[in-house]
Amino acid sequence: MMATGELERMQAAGGDPLEREFVPRVAAAAVSVFSLTVMSCAVAVALAYTVMYGASPDGFADFTRVVALVFGPAALGGFVLKCVVFGALVAVIPIAAGLHASTRLKSVPVVVLDGMVRLFFALGAVELLSLAVKYI
Amino acid sequence: MDIEAPVTQVPKHLQFRVALLLAVTLVIAVGFVVYALYARGVFEAVQRVTLVADNAEGVSVRMNLTFAGFPIGTVRRITLNDAGKARIEIDVPHDDAKWLRTSSVFTIERGLVGGARIRAYSGNLQDPPLPDGAVRPVLRGDTAEEVPQLVATARGILENMERLTGAGGSVQSTLANLQTLSERMAGRHGVLGAVLGSDEQAAKVLGTIERANTLLASLERASTRLDTLLANTDRRVLGDGGVVDETRKVVVQAEALLGDVRGSLKKLDAVLADAQSVGSSAKAATADLAQLRAEVDESVRKIARLIDEINRKWPFQRESEITLP
Numbered sequence: 001m002m003a004t005g006e007l008e009r010m011q012a013a014g015g016d017p018l019e020r021e022f023v024p025r026v027a028a029a030a031v032s033v034f035s036l037t038v039m040s041c042a043v044a045v046a047l048a049y050t051v052m053y054g055a056s057p058d059g060f061a062d063f064t065r066v067v068a069l070v071f072g073p074a075a076l077g078g079f080v081l082k083c084v085v086f087g088a089l090v091a092v093i094p095i096a097a098g099l100h101a102s103t104r105l106k107s108v109p110v111v112v113l114d115g116m117v118r119l120f121f122a123l124g125a126v127e128l129l130s131l132a133v134k135y136i
Numbered sequence: 137m138d139i140e141a142p143v144t145q146v147p148k149h150l151q152f153r154v155a156l157l158l159a160v161t162l163v164i165a166v167g168f169v170v171y172a173l174y175a176r177g178v179f180e181a182v183q184r185v186t187l188v189a190d191n192a193e194g195v196s197v198r199m200n201l202t203f204a205g206f207p208i209g210t211v212r213r214i215t216l217n218d219a220g221k222a223r224i225e226i227d228v229p230h231d232d233a234k235w236l237r238t239s240s241v242f243t244i245e246r247g248l249v250g251g252a253r254i255r256a257y258s259g260n261l262q263d264p265p266l267p268d269g270a271v272r273p274v275l276r277g278d279t280a281e282e283v284p285q286l287v288a289t290a291r292g293i294l295e296n297m298e299r300l301t302g303a304g305g306s307v308q309s310t311l312a313n314l315q316t317l318s319e320r321m322a323g324r325h326g327v328l329g330a331v332l333g334s335d336e337q338a339a340k341v342l343g344t345i346e347r348a349n350t351l352l353a354s355l356e357r358a359s360t361r362l363d364t365l366l367a368n369t370d371r372r373v374l375g376d377g378g379v380v381d382e383t384r385k386v387v388v389q390a391e392a393l394l395g396d397v398r399g400s401l402k403k404l405d406a407v408l409a410d411a412q413s414v415g416s417s418a419k420a421a422t423a424d425l426a427q428l429r430a431e432v433d434e435s436v437r438k439i440a441r442l443i444d445e446i447n448r449k450w451p452f453q454r455e456s457e458i459t460l461p
Contacts, residue, residue, distance in 0.1 A: 035161040067171070
């Protein structure tokens, strides 16, 4: 949209691109990442139970005890916080990088690559920070 | 792009899918949080048991209290009391509290590897149940505490082994003796030389054995002669014409002689009867009597000789008395 000048035209017409284009995309990306994370976590938990105890419900008590050991308040809060931060970064960084694109179409791949690299390093930084908080 | 254009309406079915996705996501997220809280016992009624230990090393929060291998409680808090002892506060769900009785014993066991384990033992499940907030002492069995003693013992053993195997030690001297023994066994007189200590002693023993063999040969010859002697003796004593045979003949002769004596005595009886009945012809009878007496005396002498001969040939028969009729 930046390269094709749509945002400039919208701004020139008195429209607010932040409200019309950015906020919905950021919200959608955040919700998507949150949903994906929850789904993948649910699948991982179900898979872990199946691998350890099979389809039998007899291992539920032991499994619950292990879950209680793993997911303390701090671990659960940190996990939720990390998921939210990941979602926000995935939503914001690519779009913010897209705003740096010029009107030339050739600048689009460069901007996309730049956004991916920044997203990668941001996610890595968040992961390192969470590990540091956990073990230090 | 016309900013006045109406916002593109999302199709109904897509709205439904998005709403379903969001709802499922929220249900899963909230459900997992509730499950985690349930797992941590937030919704479960518990009773508190406090264990007092001299040393809580190896015990950590969230550690299990086990009964017969099953976890029935969780360590919630570890503190130090005013007496400097560790207070281990354990939450036990009401459903599992039935396994704990007033007579229950609690132990902390710690192996060489791994963490400590808190265990409960209930000897009699008929005892009254453990009340809420009970404080109990805990027995501690720490394998690691025995390690220094074990190391000291092992060091003593190693020192003994070093003393045994070192220069001048028992093992060295034993090996030297063994070597000497094997050298002697490989010598001229073999094992005998090794056992007796020198070849001279072995030679003496061998000479003794040779003399013993000679003596045995001599004894064998003597034995042969003794066998011959015994055979001859047997033949002389028990064979035809031997001592026993001659004795049997003498006995037969004695029986015949005794028959003669018996006849003479009968004659004597008859003569005495005649002498008694014929009193007047005493002189004539006396002459007959003197003749008869001479016959009797002769018979008695024969008997005496015969008895002497029997005694001589039959030395074991000592009864020489003869009963006259």
